[in-house]
Amino acid sequence: xxxxxxxxxxxxxxxxxxxxxxxxxxxxxxxxxxxxxxxxxxxxxxxxxxxxxxxxxxxxxxxxxxxxxxxxxxxxxxxxxxxxxxxxxxxxxxxxx
Amino acid sequence: xxxxxxxxxxxxxxxxxxxxxxxxxxxxxxxxxxxxxxxxxxxxxxxxxxxxxxxxxxxxxxxxxxxxxxxxxxxxxxxxxxxxxxxxxxxxxxxxx
Amino acid sequence: xxxxxxxxxxxxxxxxxxxxxxxxxxxxxxxxxxxxxxxxxxxxxxxxxxxxxxxxxxxxxxxxxxxxxxxxxxxxxxxxxxxxxxxxxxxxxxxxx
Amino acid sequence: xxxxxxxxxxxxxxxxxxxxxxxxxxxxxxxxxxxxxxxxxxxxxxxxxxxxxxxxxxxxxxxxxxxxxxxxxxxxxxxxxxxxxxxxxxxxxxxxx
Amino acid sequence: xxxxxxxxxxxxxxxxxxxxxxxxxxxxxxxxxxxxxxxxxxxxxxxxxxxxxxxxxxxxxxxxxxxxxxxxxxxxxxxxxxxxxxxxxxxxxxxxx
Amino acid sequence: xxxxxxxxxxxxxxxxxxxxxxxxxxxxxxxxxxxxxxxxxxxxxxxxxxxxxxxxxxxxxxxxxxxxxxxxxxxxxxxxxxxxxxxxxxxxxxxxx
Amino acid sequence: xxxxxxxxxxxxxxxxxxxxxxxxxxxxxxxxxxxxxxxxxxxxxxxxxxxxxxxxxxxxxxxxxxxxxxxxxxxxxxxxxxxxxxxxxxxxxxxxx
Numbered sequence: 043x044x045x046x047x048x049x050x051x052x053x054x055x056x057x058x059x060x061x062x063x064x065x066x067x068x069x070x071x072x073x074x075x076x077x078x079x080x081x082x083x084x085x086x087x088x089x090x091x092x093x094x095x096x097x098x099x100x101x102x103x104x105x106x107x108x109x110x111x112x113x114x115x116x117x118x119x120x121x122x123x124x125x126x127x128x129x130x131x132x133x134x135x136x137x138x139x
Numbered sequence: 140x141x142x143x144x145x146x147x148x149x150x151x152x153x154x155x156x157x158x159x160x161x162x163x164x165x166x167x168x169x170x171x172x173x174x175x176x177x178x179x180x181x182x183x184x185x186x187x188x189x190x191x192x193x194x195x196x197x198x199x200x201x202x203x204x205x206x207x208x209x210x211x212x213x214x215x216x217x218x219x220x221x222x223x224x225x226x227x228x229x230x231x232x233x234x235x236x
Numbered sequence: 237x238x239x240x241x242x243x244x245x246x247x248x249x250x251x252x253x254x255x256x257x258x259x260x261x262x263x264x265x266x267x268x269x270x271x272x273x274x275x276x277x278x279x280x281x282x283x284x285x286x287x288x289x290x291x292x293x294x295x296x297x298x299x300x301x302x303x304x305x306x307x308x309x310x311x312x313x314x315x316x317x318x319x320x321x322x323x324x325x326x327x328x329x330x331x332x333x
Numbered sequence: 334x335x336x337x338x339x340x341x342x343x344x345x346x347x348x349x350x351x352x353x354x355x356x357x358x359x360x361x362x363x364x365x366x367x368x369x370x371x372x373x374x375x376x377x378x379x380x381x382x383x384x385x386x387x388x389x390x391x392x393x394x395x396x397x398x399x400x401x402x403x404x405x406x407x408x409x410x411x412x413x414x415x416x417x418x419x420x421x422x423x424x425x426x427x428x429x430x
Numbered sequence: 431x432x433x434x435x436x437x438x439x440x441x442x443x444x445x446x447x448x449x450x451x452x453x454x455x456x457x458x459x460x461x462x463x464x465x466x467x468x469x470x471x472x473x474x475x476x477x478x479x480x481x482x483x484x485x486x487x488x489x490x491x492x493x494x495x496x497x498x499x500x501x502x503x504x505x506x507x508x509x510x511x512x513x514x515x516x517x518x519x520x521x522x523x524x525x526x527x
Numbered sequence: 528x529x530x531x532x533x534x535x536x537x538x539x540x541x542x543x544x545x546x547x548x549x550x551x552x553x554x555x556x557x558x559x560x561x562x563x564x565x566x567x568x569x570x571x572x573x574x575x576x577x578x579x580x581x582x583x584x585x586x587x588x589x590x591x592x593x594x595x596x597x598x599x600x601x602x603x604x605x606x607x608x609x610x611x612x613x614x615x616x617x618x619x620x621x622x623x624x
Numbered sequence: 625x626x627x628x629x630x631x632x633x634x635x636x637x638x639x640x641x642x643x644x645x646x647x648x649x650x651x652x653x654x655x656x657x658x659x660x661x662x663x664x665x666x667x668x669x670x671x672x673x674x675x676x677x678x679x680x681x682x683x684x685x686x687x688x689x690x691x692x693x694x695x696x697x698x699x700x701x702x703x704x705x706x707x708x709x710x711x712x713x714x715x716x717x718x719x720x721x
Contacts, residue, residue, distance in 0.1 A: 044234040045205065048197050051230055078699070084231070094194055097676055100630050108627065108708075110697050115207050117175070117230065126205075126230045133699065133708045134627040134635065134666070141331040142302065145294050148327055181328070191291055212304050214272070214327065223302075223327045239399065239425040242391050247425065278425070288388055309401050311369075311424065320399075320424045336496065336522040339488050344522065375522070385485055406498050408466075408521065417496075417521045433593065433619040436585050441619065472619070482582055503595050505563075505618065514593075514618045530690065530716040533682050538716065569716070579679055600692050602660075602715065611690075611715045 043120050050089035050129040052101060054080035054114070055122075078109050079136060080125060089129060099129055106136040140217050147186035147226040149198060151177035151211070152219075175206050176233060177222060186226060196226055203233040237314050244283035244323040246295060248274035248308070249316075272303050273330060274319060283323060293323055300330040334411050341380035341420040343392060345371035345405070346413075369400050370427060371416060380420060390420055397427040431508050438477035438517040440489060442468035442502070443510075466497050467524060468513060477517060487517055494524040528605050535574035535614040537586060539565035539599070540607075563594050564621060565610060574614060584614055591621040625702050632671035632711040634683060636662035636696070637704075660691050661718060662707060671711060681711055688718040 045053050057079045082105050088098040101107060113131040117124055142150050154176045179202050185195040198204060210228040214221055239247050251273045276299050282292040295301060307325040311318055336344050348370045373396050379389040392398060404422040408415055433441050445467045470493050476486040489495060501519040505512055530538050542564045567590050573583040586592060598616040602609055627635050639661045664687050670680040683689060695713040699706055 045231040046234055047231040048226070048229050053231065086231075090194065091676055092189055092674055094188055094192060095676060097672065108699055108701070110708075115230070117205055119205070119233075126207075129630070132630050133633055133697070134629040134668075136701075137626040137628055142328040143331055144328040145323070145326050150328065183328075187291065189286055191285055191289060212327070214302055216302070216330075223304075238428040240428055241425040242420070242423050245424055280425075284388065286383055288382055288386060309424070311399055313399070313427075320401075335525040337525055338522040339517070339520050342521055377522075381485065383480055385479055385483060406521070408496055410496070410524075417498075432622040434622055435619040436614070436617050439618055474619075478582065480577055482576055482580060503618070505593055507593070507621075529719040531719055532716040533711070533714050536715055571716075575679065577674055579673055579677060600715070602690055604690070604718075611692075 045084050045119065045124075047084050047086040047126070049086045050097075050099065051086045052082055052099070052107075052127045052129065052132070053084040054107065054109070054125045054127055055083055056080045056125060057106070078111050078113070079106060080109070081106055083124065101129060101132055101135060108133045108136055142181050142216065142221075144181050144183040144223070146183045147194075147196065148183045149179055149196070149204075149224045149226065149229070150181040151204065151206070151222045151224055152180055153177045153222060154203070175208050175210070176203060177206070178203055180221065198226060198229055198232060205230045205233055239278050239313065239318075241278050241280040241320070243280045244291075244293065245280045246276055246293070246301075246321045246323065246326070247278040248301065248303070248319045248321055249277055250274045250319060251300070272305050272307070273300060274303065275300055277318065295323060295326055295329060302327045302330055336375050336410065336415075338375050338377040338417070340377045341388075341390065342377045343373055343390070343398075343418045343420065343423070344375040345398065345400070345416045345418055346374055347371045347416060348397070369402050369404070370397060371400065372397055374415065392420060392423055392426060398423045399425045399427055433472050433507065433512075435472050435474040435514070437474045438485075438487065439474045440470055440487070440495075440515045440517065440520070441472040442495065442497070442513045442515055443471055444468045444513060445494070466499050466501070467494060468497070469494055471512065489517060489520055489523060495520045496522045496524055530569050530604065530609075532569050532571040532611070534571045535582075535584065536571045537567055537584070537592075537612045537614065537617070538569040539592065539594070539610045539612055540568055541565045541610060542591070563596050563598070564591060565594070566591055568609065586614060586617055586620060592617045593619045593621055627666050627701065627706075629666050629668040629708070631668045632679075632681065633668045634664055634681070634689075634709045634711065634714070635666040636689065636691070636707045636709055637665055638662045638707060639688070660693050660695070661688060662691070663688055665706065683711060683714055683717060690715045690718055 047053055082101055082103050085099045085101060085103055088096045090096055109127060109131050110133065114125045114127040117126055144150055179198055179200050182196045182198060182200055185193045187193055206224060206228050207230065211222045211224040214223055241247055276295055276297050279293045279295060279297055282290045284290055303321055303325050304327065308319045308321040311320055338344055373392055373394050376390045376392060376394055379387045381387055400418055400422050401424065405416045405418040408417055435441055470489055470491050473487045473489060473491055476484045478484055497515060497519050502513045502515040505514055532538055567586055567588050570584045570586060570588055573581045575581055594612055594616050599610045599612040602611055629635055664683055664685050667681045667683060667685055670678045672678055691709060691713050692715065696707045696709040699708055
């Protein structure tokens with residue numbers, strides 16, 4: 043199954059952020075503290091402006107993005123939880139490691 | 140009876156999503172978890188922009204669409220429950236199987 | 237008495253939707269389930285756009301329309317309950333029987 | 334005393350709607366059921382559009398108008414209760430008797 | 431002290447409205463019933479439109495105006511209660527006596 | 528330390544308004560009654576309009592201004608309480624004494 | 625890891641403001657009294673205007689900025705708390721020491 047988002051929407055898969063303690067134990071970061079990051083799986087063609095022109099997306103498929111904890115809406119496709127966001131929900135692109 | 144939606148509205152029939160367990164038993168997905176998908180039965184001519192021009196719909200009749208669980212309004216036509224959505228309620232077009 | 241709606245308003249008379257049971261008994265559909273349909277009695281000249289131009293109505297007098305259960309405002313004229321809607325409250329035009 | 338409304342405002346005097354029962358007794362319609370109608374006493378020059386132009390009023394002094402039960406603001410001028418409405422509060426012009 | 435309002439604001443001094451009973455006794459009108467009228471003490475240069483142009487005020491200093499009971503904000507200048515309104519808070523100009 | 532406000536913002540220092548009683552005793556005016564006045568310490572370059580142009584500020588540094596009791600946000604810079612306002616929060620410029 | 629903010633967003637690191645008492649003891653300022661200041665770590669390309677043009681940011685990386693106590697959203701990147709703001713959340717640029 044394939045999702046083709048409309049306009050300025052993106053399909054994002056949340057990344058699980060882990061924290062390595064000093065002793066090397068890997069702990070999933072507490073939910074309340076978790077920065078929301080995800081990988082962009084699909085993007086729309088861009089936002090349609092008032093004059094009908096389309097503004098291409100500022101985010102590309104495969105990029106890692108940072109967004110608000112409560113942004114977007116969760117959908118379940120093929121048993122997998124995905125997040126539907128609008129471009130304006132994206133705070134920043136996360137680069138490097 | 141036939142519905143001709145106005146402007147940027149669509150008539151959508153919800154799809155029942157089923158989940159096949161490992162043992163092959165088919166279970167209707169729990170309501171709280173159900174991604175909202177549907178089939179587009181009818182579309183309007185498109186959104187009327189501020190300058191009076193019409194932007195054609197980005198969704199076609201027969202396409203399968205993904206939308207928010209609480210989007211739109213339910214109407215009952217000829218005893219059948221249908222969903223009235225606006226184009227901006229549609230998250231994505233679902234392609235393939 | 238005659239009503240001449242202003243701009244993008246319509247005067248609509250609700251239709252009572254009835255349901256015929258298998259045994260032929262006609263039941264008025266339960267209020268909670270009733271799709272709101274009505275007949276257009278009068279329409280305005282159309283919505284006035286920001287630049288002052290008028291966009292003619294997409295709905296004509298005599299057409300049967302589908303709208304939200306809670307849309308519009310009820311008025312009583314000559315002892316008859318009528319519904320005042322705006323064009324954007326209309327979901328779709330209902331054609332055929 | 335004379336009121337000169339600004340822009341798209343109107344001064345309206347509510348009409349008391351009476352209902353004649355079959356036996357000829359005239360009853361003031363119950364408040365909860367009363368359609369709000371009134372006579373236009375004064376109008377402004379019209380709404381000022383974004384570009385500074387003025388759109389003349391679609392309602393004239395002396396016309397009978399229909400409006401929402403809770404529209405507008407009541408003022409008391411010379412001991413008389415009047416209603417201040419904006420043109421967009423007016424549903425329709427009531428013609429004939 | 432002198433107030434020079436900005437843009438589309440006005441400084442208004444409320445008028446006390448009195449009611450003369452049939453027997454000639456003058457009563458201050460009950461607060462709950464009082465139409466809000468006032469005298470314009472100062473006006474701004476006018477509203478700045480989206481394109482940066484200024485629309486001159488439709489109300490002049492010295493005029494008597496009618497406005498909503500809860501409109502504007504009260505300030506106290508030199509021990510005197512004044513009302514700061516915007517032009518759009520003004521319902522009508524009151525002429526004559 | 529120096530504050531350079533952005534766009535249509537101003538930095539204002541509240542003035543304490545005192546009231547001299549008949550007997551010459553100077554009382555700070557009760558908080559609930561205090562008109563909010565202040566001295567402008569710094570201004571931005573002006574509001575950026577929709578088309579990207581900048582509208583210069585209508586208020587200058589050093590002027591005394593009148594504003595709503597609850598307008599703006601208090602910040603503390605170098606131990607001094609200052610008020611951050613937008614130009615549209617300013618009711619009027621106070622001239623003379 | 626590197627953050628590249630979108631459009632008119634900024635990544636800001638809050639500064640801890642300390643207060644030196646008369647006796648020279650340094651106290652972290654009480655939270656309720658703390659003016660929110662921070663250092664700009666990264667900025668977007670600027671706000672996209674209605675006509676699709678981009679307005680460059682009025683704030684530069686490395687500048688110290690003043691903003692509302694409750695502005696923006698906190699994210700945690702590489703174990704460090706950062707604040708995501710929009711340019712319009714910035715009150716002023718703080719210059720000098």
